[in-house]
Amino acid sequence: xxxxxxxxxxxxxxxxxxxxxxxxxxxxxxxxxxxxxxxxxxxxxxxxxxxxxxxxxxxxxxxxxxxxxxxxxxxxxxxxxxxxxxxxxxxxxxxxxxxxxxxxxxxxxxxxxxxxxxxxxxxxxxxxxxxxxxxxxxxxxxxxxxxxxxxxxxxxxxxxxxxxxxxxxxxxxxxxxxxxxxxxxxxxxxxxxxxxxxxxxxxxxxxxxxxxxxxxxxxxxxxxxxxxxxxxxxxxxxxxxxxxxxxxxxxxxxxxxxxxxxxxxxxxxxxxxxxxxxxxxxxxxxxxxxxxxxxxxxxxxxxxxxxxxxxxxxxxxxxxxxxxxxxxxxxxxxxxxxxxxxxxxxxxxxxxxxxxxxxxxxxxxxxxxxxxxxxxxxxxxxxxxxxxxxxxxxxxxxxxxxxxxxxxxxxxxxxxxxxxxxxxxxxxxxxxxxxxxxxxxxxxxxxxxxxxxx
Amino acid sequence: xxxxxxxxxxxxxxxxxxxxxxxxxxxxxxxxxxxxxxxxxxxxxxxxxxxxxxxxxxxxxxxxxxxxxxxxxxxxxxxxxxxxxxxxxxxxxxxxxxxxxxxxxxxxxxxxxxxxxxxxxxxxxxxxxxxxxxxxxxxxxxxxxxxxxxxxxxxxxxxxxxxxxxxxxxxxxxxxxxxxxxxxxxxxxxxxxxxxxxxxxxxxxxxxxxxxxxxxxxxxxxxxxxxxxxxxxxxxxxxxxxxxxxxxxxxxxxxxxxxxxxxxxxxxxxxxxxxxxxxxxxxxxxxxxxxxxxxxxxxxxxxxxxxxxxxxxxxxxxxxxxxxxxxxxxxxxxxxxxxxxxxxxxxxxxxxxxxxxxxxxxxxxxxxxxxxxxxxxxxxxxxxxxxxxxxxxxxxxxxx
Numbered sequence: 001x002x003x004x005x006x007x008x009x010x011x012x013x014x015x016x017x018x019x020x021x022x023x024x025x026x027x028x029x030x031x032x033x034x035x036x037x038x039x040x041x042x043x044x045x046x047x048x049x050x051x052x053x054x055x056x057x058x059x060x061x062x063x064x065x066x067x068x069x070x071x072x073x074x075x076x077x078x079x080x081x082x083x084x085x086x087x088x089x090x091x092x093x094x095x096x097x098x099x100x101x102x103x104x105x106x107x108x109x110x111x112x113x114x115x116x117x118x119x120x121x122x123x124x125x126x127x128x129x130x131x132x133x134x135x136x137x138x139x140x141x142x143x144x145x146x147x148x149x150x151x152x153x154x155x156x157x158x159x160x161x162x163x164x165x166x167x168x169x170x171x172x173x174x175x176x177x178x179x180x181x182x183x184x185x186x187x188x189x190x191x192x193x194x195x196x197x198x199x200x201x202x203x204x205x206x207x208x209x210x211x212x213x214x215x216x217x218x219x220x221x222x223x224x225x226x227x228x229x230x231x232x233x234x235x236x237x238x239x240x241x242x243x244x245x246x247x248x249x250x251x252x253x254x255x256x257x258x259x260x261x262x263x264x265x266x267x268x269x270x271x272x273x274x275x276x277x278x279x280x281x282x283x284x285x286x287x288x289x290x291x292x293x294x295x296x297x298x299x300x301x302x303x304x305x306x307x308x309x310x311x312x313x314x315x316x317x318x319x320x321x322x323x324x325x326x327x328x329x330x331x332x333x334x335x336x337x338x339x340x341x342x343x344x345x346x347x348x349x350x351x352x353x354x355x356x357x358x359x360x361x362x363x364x365x366x367x368x369x370x371x372x373x374x375x376x377x378x379x380x381x382x383x384x385x386x387x388x389x390x391x392x393x394x395x396x397x398x399x400x401x402x403x404x405x406x407x408x409x410x411x412x413x414x415x416x417x418x419x420x421x422x423x424x425x426x427x428x429x430x431x432x433x434x435x436x437x438x439x440x441x442x443x444x445x446x447x448x449x450x451x452x453x454x
Numbered sequence: 455x456x457x458x459x460x461x462x463x464x465x466x467x468x469x470x471x472x473x474x475x476x477x478x479x480x481x482x483x484x485x486x487x488x489x490x491x492x493x494x495x496x497x498x499x500x501x502x503x504x505x506x507x508x509x510x511x512x513x514x515x516x517x518x519x520x521x522x523x524x525x526x527x528x529x530x531x532x533x534x535x536x537x538x539x540x541x542x543x544x545x546x547x548x549x550x551x552x553x554x555x556x557x558x559x560x561x562x563x564x565x566x567x568x569x570x571x572x573x574x575x576x577x578x579x580x581x582x583x584x585x586x587x588x589x590x591x592x593x594x595x596x597x598x599x600x601x602x603x604x605x606x607x608x609x610x611x612x613x614x615x616x617x618x619x620x621x622x623x624x625x626x627x628x629x630x631x632x633x634x635x636x637x638x639x640x641x642x643x644x645x646x647x648x649x650x651x652x653x654x655x656x657x658x659x660x661x662x663x664x665x666x667x668x669x670x671x672x673x674x675x676x677x678x679x680x681x682x683x684x685x686x687x688x689x690x691x692x693x694x695x696x697x698x699x700x701x702x703x704x705x706x707x708x709x710x711x712x713x714x715x716x717x718x719x720x721x722x723x724x725x726x727x728x729x730x731x732x733x734x735x736x737x738x739x740x741x742x743x744x745x746x747x748x749x750x751x752x753x754x755x756x757x758x759x760x761x762x763x764x765x766x767x768x769x770x771x772x773x774x775x776x777x778x779x780x781x782x783x784x785x786x787x788x789x790x791x792x793x794x795x796x797x798x799x800x801x802x803x804x805x806x807x808x809x810x811x812x813x814x815x816x817x818x819x820x821x822x823x824x825x826x827x828x829x830x831x832x833x834x835x836x837x838x839x840x841x842x843x844x845x846x847x848x849x850x851x852x853x854x
Contacts, residue, residue, distance in 0.1 A: 453737030
């Protein structure tokens with residue numbers, strides 16, 4: 001019903017289309033308020049949020065001028081007018097639910113609209129109706145889903161109660177008392193592990209069109225993505241490579257016995273294996289680095305970390321099936337920025353340990369704005385060719401100096417390693433909420449070890 | 455020291471892109487002081503038959519003097535300094551921002567004063583003055599337009615502004631034309647040819663290497679000899695190793711080390727060296743990043759080729775929290791960060807198109823690793839370096 005409210009934000013901004021990588025981090029026009037004067041006058045009962053425009057009022061040294069005051073007053077008047085329009089919903093499009101505080105779920109008694117294609121899950125509950133136990137499936141909402149729908153006026157919520165309100169016309173089948181938005185907030189925040197920060201992040205992402213689900217199922221019936229196998233380190237080795245390795249292994253072992261690594265002379269420059277700058281750099285890499293190195297940090301086991309993935313987030317374009325959700329596009333952790341410090345290395349390692357490896361980033365195509373526009377209308381290309389980076393063997397990674405330059409052929413390189421370096425192999429999004437202001441950061445597991453510059 | 459050739463400035467303005475790039479590639483082609491040369495002797499041909507490439511390695515063997523007070527190693531000889539700078543961008547001139555170019559700048563300034571050229575600094579100052587003038591002009595035009603609109607408003611008529619607000623693309627300085635006109639018409643017989651005496655400019659600058667750079671050059675590459683300032687004799691690697699670790703104690707008195715600073719895995723030198731060696735060995739060029747609230751900046755090939763891509767914050771992580779409690783060092787960034795700090799640093803770096811990297815260096819626990827290892831660089835094998843890439847995530851722009 002009120003989807004029209006969101007229309008302006010869903011218009012893609014042409015600026016972003018041209019180059020979304022470079023200024024991805026700048027906030028740009030997001031911080032500006034709406035231009036209320038662009039709102040058509042109050043005659044429309046249904047308000048809509050307009051596009052943003054120029055700033056009307058700039059302070060001057062001489063103080064405000066008559067013209068500026070006039071423009072500002074007009075703007076302000078328009079805003080108040082727009083806000084004073086009564087917000088109405090049609091009884092034909094509103095959904096109904098009953099909130100059960102004891103289980104912290106809302107039972108949807110009447111579902112209308114598209115919201116339920118990606119919200120709510122069905123649970124079998126025993127209900128005692130007329131002294132006979134009935135086992136029936138019903139649609140239930142988590143507190144954040146209930147709050148979101150109530151807040152945006154898409155659903156009316158009752159609180160389950162023994163009081164029978166028979167005098168309410170047409171609502172004979174609902175047992176309970178109606179809840180206001182305020183009542184719903186007071187009642188639902190804090191239930192089912194939901195903090196206010198988590199709700200704020202949920203609502204923000206939902207308003208942008210994302211599908212948001214819980215990562216940890218709050219009850220067994222809650223659908224979660226089928227478990228992704230932790231990626232195994234597959235060694236892609238050709239036949240020749242295998243043979244070479246078989247020969248090399250005892251040879252290196254022998255070499256290692258004969259000449260132990262001398263820590264006072266880490267590089268034997270007279271060594272025949274060092275024949276150019278690249279092999280010199282390779283032999284310099286003898287200190288442990290990268291995320292595969294075991295972490296020996298002691299952590300006291302009693303303290304539970306606030307850094308747990310809370311939401312699975314799906315892009316609006318991802319096909320989403322409620323009963324069988326796909327693997328998430330983003331994993332989001334929500335913390336209170338005032339009380340929680342940044343994650344420690346152990347907390348980050350735990351987060352990365354739970355996440356799958358990302359596919360290698362697609363090379364960004366440089367193209368003109370006009371071309372981009374043409375592409376947007378045309379169907380997307382079926383597949384993009386890309387070069388993958390074959391992982392070097394474990395032995396080679398551990399003892400890079402021990403391998404002659406000929407034996408380890410240079411991996412096929414992506415044209416631009418910077419994309420991989422800037423993305424990382426695994427990614428987690430952390431939302432730090434500071435009293436309602438949310439900063440999202442993405443933490444990527446660095447792959448510098450795999451992309452040497454020389 | 456003529457690292458920047460004075461002739462570059464004399465020809466007026468920088469060279470065209472391609473030529474300069476080729477020149478830079480030639481000058482700064484090596485990323486390490488050690489270079490390789492193809493040898494053409496018959497032995498190399500025979501070795502080549504067996505798959506061993508016949509190249510000869512050239513080690514420049516430079517010399518530096520340890521200066522404990524500035525915690526650096528000074529390369530005084532200008533030839534050595536040039537090698538250090540051109541091959542891998544090690545160090546910094548003490549009178550320059552990066553490349554030790556003080557003498558060159560003095561010479562070009564002298565030549566400019568003798569002839570009628572402008573030095574790079576003067577050109578920059580002129581450009582800044584012009585830019586300032588443009589901003590003043592634009593502000594005046596905007597104010598005028600506003601005043602006109604205001605007048606029109608009070609009279610109650612539609613505002614039609616005649617004021618043209620200058621834009622950066624079209625604005626030209628007016629006074630420039632009058633200034634340049636005499637120089638545009640060359641008068642050959644008036645041209646003064648006063649030779650500037652280059653020898654009158656003494657070479658006062660030296661290259662200073664950080665302790666990390668110096669140890670990397672001396673230990674890993676064996677191309678730097680470090681001289682002890684008191685004895686004037688070359689230091690052994692073991693002496694360098696202990697001296698560099700101990701220098702981070704409160705005050706440096708040679709030979710006297712206060713007990714609490716000795717034999718610790720969390721010596722600032724070691725933590726920084728682990729990170730430095732890690733990125734150097736991966737082929738990155740490393741410079742200091744204090745300008746951008748970070749510890750290091752990573753360049754792909756060097757500052758003359760590209761801007762730095764990555765900004766590195768070194769975060770020491772104690773394997774054993776007890777070691778941190780008993781530590782005499784108050785290591786920077788070892789305490790948990792606030793989100794405010796992170797936002798601040800990330801803001802600064804995204805503003806300058808750099809990606810922020812949190813580099814975690816783990817410090818081995820004293821309970822796990824024997825302290826005897828500290829007597830040699832063997833202990834470095836127990837540190838580990840891993841990085842986390844940080845970027846802002848803007849949900850409104852990540853929808854597809």
